[in-house]
Amino acid sequence: APVLDTAFFRRWLDLAAAAIRREADHLTDLDSAIGDADHGSNMRRGFDSASTSAAYAAATTPGALLKGFGTHLIGKVGGASGPLYGTVLRRAAKALGEDGTVSPQALGEALAAAVAGVRRLGDSGPGDKTMVDALAPAAEAYQRALGEGAPLTGALAAAARAAREGAEATIPMRARRGRASYLGERSVGHQDPGATSTALLFTALHEAAAG
Ligand code: ADP
Ligand code: MG
Ligand code: MG
Secondary structure, X not given: OOOEEHHHHHHHHHHHHHHHHHHHHHHHHHHHHHOOOOHHHHXXXXXXXXXXXXXXXXXXXXXXXXXXXXXXXXXXXXXXXXXXXXXXXXXXXXXXXXXXXXXXXXXXXXXXXXXXXXXXXXXXXXXXXXXXXHHHHHHHHHHHHHHOOOOHHHHHHHHHHHHHHHHHOOXXXXXXXXXXXXXXXXXXXXOOHHHHHHHHHHHHHHHHHHO
């Protein structure tokens, strides 16, 4: 089974940055339908810059790595997604503490803390057509799978699947938070860009474990 050490989380964020780069145009297309057409460029700028920073290379614990990355996103991304994803990573980092290696259970608690942090910062919940609609089901699916005795890689596969399904489930929703909410009923019929990028992040997390 993969060990959840600093190298694992760095592998995850490297894969995530590569996925964001690959899908940036798609994310921006989604944001052009119900937002201001910058989600892909916001995410690419943030992830490229954070994953090449000195702090990222120097971090010696998962917590320090995620905290530094999140702080970088908050500083570099102008859009709503910067502070929101920054909070995801910083809340997870706080939950992980200073341990050099994280247990699968501790990762589950960190995911739950991340969901709570975004919900509080964004004043958002499931059904609002935001990243929460991918993040919350992913965190729940991970915990459920672990609770049912699944190995780490299986639980991460379940989380990634739930995130992708959660992103697709935003299509018929009417946005109640963020720029898309300004469109009201016209936000219906489009997939939320932030939920889509969250699904990319969970797919990368599964890939980091599956090798
Ligand atoms: P901006 O909307 O400032 O241009 P981005 O385009 O980078 O920022 O990110 C938009 C995404 O941020 C949305 O698709 C949505 O998933 C997420 N988002 C926006 N507002 C909120 C909120 N209040 N709570 C949770 N997520 C939000
Ligand atoms: Mg935008
Ligand atoms: Mg913007």
